Amino acid sequence: MNGIIQNIFVFSSLTIAVVFLVRKFVWTPKKKTAKTCDSNDCGCH
């Protein structure tokens, strides 16, 4: 039982680590840029 739980923790940690590295170096989801001015005057007054 202890062995199964430990293996679950190991593979969960591995998955998290791989996902983190892939997102960091290979594929970064595009963030929505906050700096837009949608109103017709672009907030100029």
Added chain:
Amino acid sequence: MPKQINVALIGNPNTGKTSVFNALTGLNQKVGNYPGITVEKKEGVCKLPRGVKAHIIDLPGTYSLNASSLDESVVIELLLNKNDKDYPDVAVVITDVENLKRNLLIYTQIKDLEIPTILVINMSDRMAYKGISLDIEKLEAHLDTKIALISTRKKQGVDNLKDLISNYQNLSIEPCLSTQDIDIDYFKGLKKAFPNQSLYKLWLVITQDVNFGKISRNTIKDTSSFKTKKDSDLKRLQQKETIKRYQFINNVLKEGQTIDLKTAKDLRIKLDRILTHKVWGYLIFGIILLTIFQAIYDWSSVPMDFIDNAFASLSDWTKNTLPAGAFTNLLAEGIISGLGGIVIFIPQIAFLFLFIAVLEESGYMSRVVFLMDRIMRRFGLSGKSVVPLISGTACAIPAIMATRNIESWKERLITILVTPFTTCSARLPVYLIIISLVIPEGRFFGLSYQALTLMLLYLIGFGAAVGSAWILNKILKIKSRKFFVVEMPNYKLPLFKNVALTVLEKTKSFIFGAGKIILAISIVLWFLASYGPGTEFNNAEEIVTEQYASNNLSQIELEQKIASHKLEHSFIGIAGHAIEPAIRPLGYDWKIGIAIVSSFAAREVFVGTLATIYSVGSDQEATIKNRMAAEVNPILGGPLFNLASGISLLLFYAFAMQCMSTLAIVKRETNSWKWPILQLTIMTAIAYIVAFIAYQFLK
């Protein structure tokens, strides 16, 4: 009054803006980036009287609202966009009491944007020293605002500033300069065409060379009542505007400021004469560098040994206390060892940043920039290239971004391409561990050989940067203008709080920035080193027991042989052996090869990787350094990390690119894959050739 207000700190560089920010926010601050760009954004919270909270943003230093760089455009973009969540309720313009005339230019521009503006006159403790006296009442009346006369050094006036911020609603928003004074007909036409707009905001949008998202000069077009002007005419009007502003400032200062030159004592000129002298200047700089490297070694040895032993004990304790199994091994051999490989360098990195912060705070760094310009020019670099090259000692990424203020594209491109040669803090862990293993501990005229080696590596990095700049200057056929302007701030005693916050923030970002990557890589590496395919790995115990049946090995020796066999046939062992033929001529084994490949994510991962690989299957409580020192060369025998392989490794890391993030930044800054690919290929080739020659010569 709202419970939280936005306050923007704005001002010229070197006016003590960050000191005011630190005085207002203390430790309630964080550093990040502006969305979509990598200009540093510092923000914090300050409690004001009557329970109001101020969200304070320390904007990048700018001389005026006429942006010439990305940093400056951040300021204008915020001030022009009322929809921005950070748009200030009140602007606080920081000025230096000794440079009021120049510093007030941006104050008049911000005031004309009709934003409530407070004027801070900083460094008031230097007034008596410089023979300056101010009539605050007259200045307030002429500038139509409230003034806080403060000294962050003496902790004077900060409470008054907080009071003024909390009463910002009483401030006048009348402009200093009427746009009609610039060109009456042009602005009348503009007013007619855009009756609801602030004229000065429109004028800024029209005259900027940079685009602000959708706020672009293209949005302002010819109409029947308004005719746009040619660029040359706009430039003329901008010059006229600046002259008008300075006339206004001169009149204000004539009334509110007196300078008695007889009482002014100027130590600065005397110091400048020595510190920028063509012989003494370089000599003093050399002595300062030597002292820094010596101190990095001498001061940090005790805390480093403590951390190293603490992690070794923690790893041992984890293994002995938690239930035996794969996850316990991952914690003890992978995560704790990998993190120990980076945490151990906190003392040395903190000391390095401490010295850099002291040199910057004291005003000496600008003298170094001036001093080095004489050398830089000969190599086709700008005087402004010195700033990225010096910043590169911390990290190449902000250093490459700092090239944005170099006007000439050729000089900027050369600086971008050569900056990764300078010794960044990520190389430091690699250098320190290898130096401690292969360079003896003796002293030469009181300076340790190890400190001298470290300094030599810094000089090699700097030499490689200027040498390749010289070659690039000859090869690249790009025409450009060259000029150099640097501001020399006054000398001042560094403020402890500023230095401490800088060291804390830089060390934190180094540890947490690299720490997450190292943690993730340690987990992956541990997995790859602890699992493997085929019978050689899965039946390692039977194979080794059978192989050494006649050797009468003790239980511990047999377990070590099994662990070693498993490691060699693990996933990482197979990959390491595959690349071994390419790295063996440099004196490295497959384990070092894996560390080099994994450190392409970040150089400091090298030490963590070796720590993880050497920990797998090890039952002994040992420090990283001891584990590396105990490694034996599988072919030649003797220590794996000897003088030849150690120097080869040091030189490899001195020249190799080895940083994915830097490549990404170069791609972004040059807007092309051509330059980063060229940079990676050439730097790797140089690193390989130099390491090869060093190993073959020394072995």
